[in-house]
Amino acid sequence: MSDLSLSKTVEAAPPRQFDFDRALNTFGAWTLAILWALPLLYAIWTAFHPAAYEANFELFAPLTLENFTKAWSAAPFAQYFLNTTMLVTLILVAQFVLCTLAAYAFARFEFPGSNILFTLVLLQLLVMPDILIVENYKMIRNLGLIDTIVAIGLPYMASGFGIFLLRQTFKTIPRELDEAARVEGAGPLLVLWKVYVPLAIPTYLAYGLVSVSHHWNNFLWPLIITNSVETRPVTVGLSIFAAVDGGVEWSVINAATLMTSGPLLIAFLLFQRQFVQSFMRAGIK
C-alpha cells in the first residue's frame, strides 16, 4: 500500500511533515506486540533465573539452567517427548496417505455420490472428533486400543480439512499434464505419484506444519485415552507434573512449560516466514 503523504494528491501535502497517524499506528502496534509477548517473556525470565527472582525483576539477576534439570529429572519428559514425536509422525503420515488418495478421487474422478460424500467430508470441519469424546472413547475401547499411541491418532487420521485442502490444490493442476502421462501408459496411481504429489509439495508443507503443531498441542483426547507413562504425550505429562500441589516451584513449572513448547518454538523462530506463509496458504479457500 502506498503511503498517504507520498501519494500524488492535487493539494500536495508539505514534504517531511510529521505523520501523526503513522506515529500513532506504530505506537499502537508496538504496545500490543509487547503486551502479547509478555507471558512468553515472563516464562523465559523465570525459567532461566533462580526461584528467588520469580517476581523480582533485576536486570543482573544470576542466570541458571537448574530449573530445566530439576524439571527434566522430576518427570519422565524424555519418554513423553518420544511419545509425542511418534504420535505426530504417525498422524502426519496417515493423513498424507489417506487425504491424498481421497482428494485425488474428489478432484479428478466423476462418480455417483461424489457430492454427498464431499459434503460428509466437509461436515467434519464443524463436527470435529474433539467434541465426540464420549462415543470415540467407546469405539476405541471396543477396538481394545485404550492407552495406546495409535488410539490417540486414530480419530484424526482422515482429516476433512486435509482432504479439502489437497483437493483444491489438485484441481489447479492442468489436466494436460495428467493426460500426457496417461498417454505414456501410466495408471492413475502412478500419475498421482509422478504428477500431482510433486506439484502439491507447498500444500503438503503447509498442511504438515499446521497438523504437527495442532497435534503436538492437543490435550483433551490424549488425556482421556492414555493412562501410563509409555503412551502419554508431553501436554498430558506437563499437566500431571504441574498439578502436583504445592511442591513444585513456579520457576521449575515454567522451565517445563518452555521445554514442552520448545521444539515448536525453536522451529517457529527459525522458519518464521515459512510458518506464517504455510498457515496463510492453509487458510486460503
Add this chain to the structure above:
Amino acid sequence: MTRRMQWIYAWLLLTPAMVMLFAFTHFPAITTIINSFFSTPRGRRPAKFVGLRNYEELMADPIFWKVLVNNLWYAMATIPASIGISLLMAIWVNDKLKGRSLVRMSFFAPTVLPLIAVANIWLFFYTPGFGLIDQIRMGVFGLPENSWLGQQETVLICMMVVTIWKEAGFFMIFYLAALQAIPPSYKEAADIEGASRWTFFWKITWPLLMPTTLFVSINAVINSFRLVDHIFTMTGGGPDNASSLLLFYIYEVAFKYWQTSYAATLTVVMLALLSIIAIGQFFFMDRRVHYR
C-alpha cells in the same frame, strides 16, 4: 478408462479415508444421539430405552444451565474480540512499520504454543498477591490483593483473556492473506479521490474482507466450544462451575462420574448449538459477502 472403471477407481481411492471418517466422526455423532435416549449401562444392567428422561434431567440440571450460559457469554465475548484484534493486528503488520517482523512474531507466537502449557504462565499472572497483575496493582496503585480466579465475577473473564490472546494471532494470518490479495490500485484510486484511511477501510477493505471474516468467525465459534484445555490447569471449572464450559462439563460427566448417557445428551446439545450458529452465521453473513 471406461466410466465404470472410473467409478470403481474413485471409490477404491476414497474407501480408506471414508471408513476412518465414518468410524470416528459420523458414526459416533449418530450413536451420540441414539444413546441420549438410553440409560447408562452399569455392571450387569444393560442400557435401556428411557425416552426423553435424559433430556428432562438436563432441563432440571442447574449446572447444565450455568455452564451453557457461561459458554454463550464466553463465545459472545471472545469471538468479536479476537476477530477485532486480529484484524487490527493484520492491518498493522501489513503496513510499513518499524520492526514489522518482530511485531508479527510476537502476535503469532501464542498460536504455536500448547494451550495447556501457556495456561501455566497465565495461572501465575493471576496468582493473588504474588502474580504479575496483582504486583502491578498493589505496587503502582496501592490496591489490595485480589483472587482473580477465585471469584465467580472475574474468573470467566480471566479465561476469555487467555483465549483471545491465544487465538488472535492465528486469525491475523488469514486477514493478512486477504489484505495482501487486495490490489494496490484500489488504494491509489482512493488516494487520488482524497478518501481518508477510515473511509477507505469501511468502504473498500472491510467489504472485501467479508469472506475472510465469515471463515474466521466460524472458526472462532467452533473454538469457543472446543478449546477447554486451559480450564484443566487454571481452575478445574471452579469456583462453583463459574468457569466451566460445555465440553469441560461433558468431560466431567463422562469421565469423572461415568454417566455416559447424560454426557451423550449434553453432546447433542453441543452439536445442535454448533449447527444452529454455523448455519445462522452462514446465512446472515452470506448476504453481506455477496454484497460487493
